[in-house]
Amino acid sequence: MSARAPLGLRSYLFAPANHARRAEKVFAAGADAAILDLEDAVAVAEKAAARPLLVAAMQRPRNARGYARVNGVDSPFWQDDLAVVVGPWLDGVVLPKAESAAQVRSFVAHLEDCERQARLAPGTLDLMLIVETALGVVNVEAIAAASPRIGRIALGGGDYTSDLDLEWTAEEEALAYARARIAHASRAAGIEPPVDTVVIEVRDQARFRRSALNGRRLGFLGKLCIHPDQVAPCHEVFTPGPAEIARARAIVAAFRDAEARGVASIQVDGVFVDYPVVYKAQRVLALAERLAPAVTGDG
Amino acid sequence: MSARAPLGLRSYLFAPANHARRAEKVFAAGADAAILDLEDAVAVAEKAAARPLLVAAMQRPRNARGYARVNGVDSPFWQDDLAVVVGPWLDGVVLPKAESAAQVRSFVAHLEDCERQARLAPGTLDLMLIVETALGVVNVEAIAAASPRIGRIALGGGDYTSDLDLEWTAEEEALAYARARIAHASRAAGIEPPVDTVVIEVRDQARFRRSALNGRRLGFLGKLCIHPDQVAPCHEVFTPGPAEIARARAIVAAFRDAEARGVASIQVDGVFVDYPVVYKAQRVLALAERLAPAVTGDG
Amino acid sequence: MSARAPLGLRSYLFAPANHARRAEKVFAAGADAAILDLEDAVAVAEKAAARPLLVAAMQRPRNARGYARVNGVDSPFWQDDLAVVVGPWLDGVVLPKAESAAQVRSFVAHLEDCERQARLAPGTLDLMLIVETALGVVNVEAIAAASPRIGRIALGGGDYTSDLDLEWTAEEEALAYARARIAHASRAAGIEPPVDTVVIEVRDQARFRRSALNGRRLGFLGKLCIHPDQVAPCHEVFTPGPAEIARARAIVAAFRDAEARGVASIQVDGVFVDYPVVYKAQRVLALAERLAPAVTGDG
Numbered sequence: 001m002s003a004r005a006p007l008g009l010r011s012y013l014f015a016p017a018n019h020a021r022r023a024e025k026v027f028a029a030g031a032d033a034a035i036l037d038l039e040d041a042v043a044v045a046e047k048a049a050a051r052p053l054l055v056a057a058m059q060r061p062r063n064a065r066g067y068a069r070v071n072g073v074d075s076p077f078w079q080d081d082l083a084v085v086v087g088p089w090l091d092g093v094v095l096p097k098a099e100s101a102a103q104v105r106s107f108v109a110h111l112e113d114c115e116r117q118a119r120l121a122p123g124t125l126d127l128m129l130i131v132e133t134a135l136g137v138v139n140v141e142a143i144a145a146a147s148p149r150i151g152r153i154a155l156g157g158g159d160y161t162s163d164l165d166l167e168w169t170a171e172e173e174a175l176a177y178a179r180a181r182i183a184h185a186s187r188a189a190g191i192e193p194p195v196d197t198v199v200i201e202v203r204d205q206a207r208f209r210r211s212a213l214n215g216r217r218l219g220f221l222g223k224l225c226i227h228p229d230q231v232a233p234c235h236e237v238f239t240p241g242p243a244e245i246a247r248a249r250a251i252v253a254a255f256r257d258a259e260a261r262g263v264a265s266i267q268v269d270g271v272f273v274d275y276p277v278v279y280k281a282q283r284v285l286a287l288a289e290r291l292a293p294a295v296t297g298d299g
Numbered sequence: 300m301s302a303r304a305p306l307g308l309r310s311y312l313f314a315p316a317n318h319a320r321r322a323e324k325v326f327a328a329g330a331d332a333a334i335l336d337l338e339d340a341v342a343v344a345e346k347a348a349a350r351p352l353l354v355a356a357m358q359r360p361r362n363a364r365g366y367a368r369v370n371g372v373d374s375p376f377w378q379d380d381l382a383v384v385v386g387p388w389l390d391g392v393v394l395p396k397a398e399s400a401a402q403v404r405s406f407v408a409h410l411e412d413c414e415r416q417a418r419l420a421p422g423t424l425d426l427m428l429i430v431e432t433a434l435g436v437v438n439v440e441a442i443a444a445a446s447p448r449i450g451r452i453a454l455g456g457g458d459y460t461s462d463l464d465l466e467w468t469a470e471e472e473a474l475a476y477a478r479a480r481i482a483h484a485s486r487a488a489g490i491e492p493p494v495d496t497v498v499i500e501v502r503d504q505a506r507f508r509r510s511a512l513n514g515r516r517l518g519f520l521g522k523l524c525i526h527p528d529q530v531a532p533c534h535e536v537f538t539p540g541p542a543e544i545a546r547a548r549a550i551v552a553a554f555r556d557a558e559a560r561g562v563a564s565i566q567v568d569g570v571f572v573d574y575p576v577v578y579k580a581q582r583v584l585a586l587a588e589r590l591a592p593a594v595t596g597d598g
Numbered sequence: 599m600s601a602r603a604p605l606g607l608r609s610y611l612f613a614p615a616n617h618a619r620r621a622e623k624v625f626a627a628g629a630d631a632a633i634l635d636l637e638d639a640v641a642v643a644e645k646a647a648a649r650p651l652l653v654a655a656m657q658r659p660r661n662a663r664g665y666a667r668v669n670g671v672d673s674p675f676w677q678d679d680l681a682v683v684v685g686p687w688l689d690g691v692v693l694p695k696a697e698s699a700a701q702v703r704s705f706v707a708h709l710e711d712c713e714r715q716a717r718l719a720p721g722t723l724d725l726m727l728i729v730e731t732a733l734g735v736v737n738v739e740a741i742a743a744a745s746p747r748i749g750r751i752a753l754g755g756g757d758y759t760s761d762l763d764l765e766w767t768a769e770e771e772a773l774a775y776a777r778a779r780i781a782h783a784s785r786a787a788g789i790e791p792p793v794d795t796v797v798i799e800v801r802d803q804a805r806f807r808r809s810a811l812n813g814r815r816l817g818f819l820g821k822l823c824i825h826p827d828q829v830a831p832c833h834e835v836f837t838p839g840p841a842e843i844a845r846a847r848a849i850v851a852a853f854r855d856a857e858a859r860g861v862a863s864i865q866v867d868g869v870f871v872d873y874p875v876v877y878k879a880q881r882v883l884a885l886a887e888r889l890a891p892a893v894t895g896d897g
Binding site for chain 2: 739774775778779781782783785786791814815816817819857860861862863865868869870871872873874875877878881
Binding site: 176177183185186187216218219221262264265267271272273274275276277279280 | 731732756759760761771775800
């Protein structure tokens with residue numbers, strides 16, 4: 001368990017694949033990853049034209065990981081999407097509206113065909129699923145375990161709250177259940193920590209920050225972003241801060257000393273510390289190290 | 300998804316079937332539906348006498364939909380209940396303590412026998428299930444998908460909190476999980492939105508209103524009521540208000556304009572709007588239209 | 599349902615089995631039960647030596663029930679643990695990290711072998727499972743129903759929050775989902791009410807008390823304790839107080855009178871009372887009676 005080391009991507013910033021200026025700017029916004037969208041942000045008449053534009057944008061020099069969000073498997077577009085966009089220029093694929101294990105398996109089979117045709121070893125591309133319907137939440141344990149190709153699952157709050165007529169308040173009580181289901185399913189299946197929902201109030205950074213804290217509290221690592229201004233608060237929330245790092249170091253050091261004396265449970269500042277607390281501290285330090293430039297910048 | 304149009308019943312007011320004055324008054328309380336009860340409110344010795352009284356009450360002129368709550372399938376009464384009360388005078392049947400798909404299916408089979416004997420086409424009567432035990436919640440996805448006859452599922456908070464020894468505070472944290480399970484199961488099965496729990500503090504309208512807001516936030520449409528005074532706050536909460544309608548109209552109009560320009564994601568008052576947000580706005584307008592007299596009365 | 603009568607243990611206080619002074623003091627702390635630990639609190643090199651120390655501690659005169667926490671079935675220790683510690687000196691066994699029904703069934707089979715070898719009738723020892731991982735929560739309904747030997751399930755918050763990288767705040771929002779799953783699974787399987795998590799802030803009694811109230815609200819009865827100072831607030835929260843008892847008596851008495859008049863639903867102080875509310879009141883009184891000395895002491 002202590003060995004589990006999440007990749008540590010904190011921000012995934014969307015841009016429409018067929019909007020040249022935005023598809024270029026998205027890589028300069030400081031996000032850890034950019035998602036060029038072929039789905040909701042692209043009108044039906046534009047689907048075919050958007051695919052090569054996505055590839056061109058990915059092929060330019062860039063300093064963020066590049067994902068393509070293809071259309072869902074209930075659409076007539078996803079297979080053509082994959083046929084064009086899968087290639088060595090891409091870091092990963094995002095499948096929206098994941099609703100069943102069978103659906104995900106058929107998507108993965110087609111993805112691997114496309115990887116082979118692009119002369120990529122199957123498994124090269126990362127795969128993120130977006131769960132954003134009641135059916136997706138109800139089936140999320142099976143979805144998370146459907147394929148070893150699944151890298152992580154994200155919650156899509158816009159479709160989700162619409163599908164169930166939930167009220168998406170600032171406190172986000174209505175998202176707690178879906179977050180819990182997705183986090184448990186991800187961990188039980190041994191995939192990466194889940195990625196938290198977009199926030200659609202694009203001018204309200206306090207609300208974004210609050211949502212990110214909600215997600216982090218419930219086991220999410222990183223967030224889908226739909227505006228460049230959301231990247232900074234996203235990184236602030238999902239980067240371990242100096243106090244958190246100092247505390248993790250103190251726990252690890254005190255426990256190492258105790259173990260050397262044959263003791264496996266101690267107190268650090270009034271808190272009982274045993275193996276699980278130490279493992280968590282070790283993961284904080286591993287994440288901080290992986291994000292070292294950002295952390296140095298913060299600290 | 301945009302086509303989904305809930306029936307829009309907001310209030311289901313209970314009265315004991317064997318209490319003549321209350322069974323008459325229940326139809327004059329302004330509720331969208333009345334439920335004449337053969338179960339908990341009727342003592343065992345009164346069960347047989349209550350059935351024809353229920354039929355008589357339903358046969359009188361009335362201006363609310365009429366439902367019969369029969370006894371649960373773990374009782375010796377439910378088959379005789381159905382045999383007497385099913386007829387052209389009835390709008391629907393309420394089955395309490397739904398706990399498994401098999402149980403619901405056997406209930407439906409018997410209900411359809413009774414419909415045939417009453418010369419009603421099977422499917423004439425609406426069916427509401429009440430989930431009100433831990434077992435019912437654990438099985439709710441299977442229950443919701445057990446039969447195409449199921450119209451909607453209600454949460455029964457009294458039995459539920461008793462079954463699990465939950466504390467039913469005004470904040471109702473202890474109901475959040477059951478509400479989420481029922482809402483997801485209902486939507487995943489494609490049935491009507493669920494109906495929220497009774498509130499047993501019959502003199503406390505603020506508490507009722509708060510509970511209704513909790514239910515609405517979590518995807519419920521309408522509420523079980525046990526006192527005529529609960530109908531007005533119920534309708535207030537579950538009827539779209541002028542501000543909500545105006546906002547929905549603005550979203551739909553702005554998006555229609557954008558779509559005409561080939562754009563599928565816009566901002567309206569600082570909020571990102573794409574298809575799911577538009578679908579939700581359309582449902583608000585559809586509900587407002589269906590409730591037109593009430594809305595006009597409110598606005 | 600009214601017949602359900604929980605055993606009423608409120609506090610389970612841990613001590614390391616190989617720490618002679620603490621293993622003795624744990625029985626004098628006033629807890630309803632003591633758990634001598636062979637798992638996390640005992641270093642690997644000490645496992646073998648700890649077993650006979652546990653037996654010796656259990657054999658001394660003591661005035662609290664005595665449980666042994668053995669090592670998990672993913673360790674090489676649990677079978678030897680059982681072989682040594684099972685005997686007439688023990689009240690029950692605690693299995694940590696329960697994650698699947700199959701795992702629990704194989705544990706129970708071995709436990710019953712050990713009971714037979716110790717000339718105990720299979721079924722003599724109580725069995726508590728600790729669910730403390732995402733996988734355990736995902737499988738908790740199957741786990742609770744895996745064997746009639748299961749007495750109760752406890753939530754282990756330290757491992758659980760570490761496994762999922764949850765933030766364990768004072769409000770404990772991140773525990774709500776696991777508490778709900780465990781409470782529903784326990785009730786649906788017909789086992790005892792679940793036991794709430796440890797609190798690792800051992801100097802912060804207000805935090806412990808708040809956590810106990812959270813657990814009680816969500817259907818838990820009793821709590822795992824890791825410090826003697828946690829026993830008093832634990833008993834305070836899980837013992838029905840004078841006001842609660844008086845109210846339960848009033849409900850039961852008023853309903854008995856109503857029933858005698860053929861009425862099955864009444865109001866008591868503005869609250870609607872029918873069978874489920876009465877059943878709950880009866881359980882409060884039954885618990886108060888079982889805890890009579892404590893209640894008398896409190897009142």
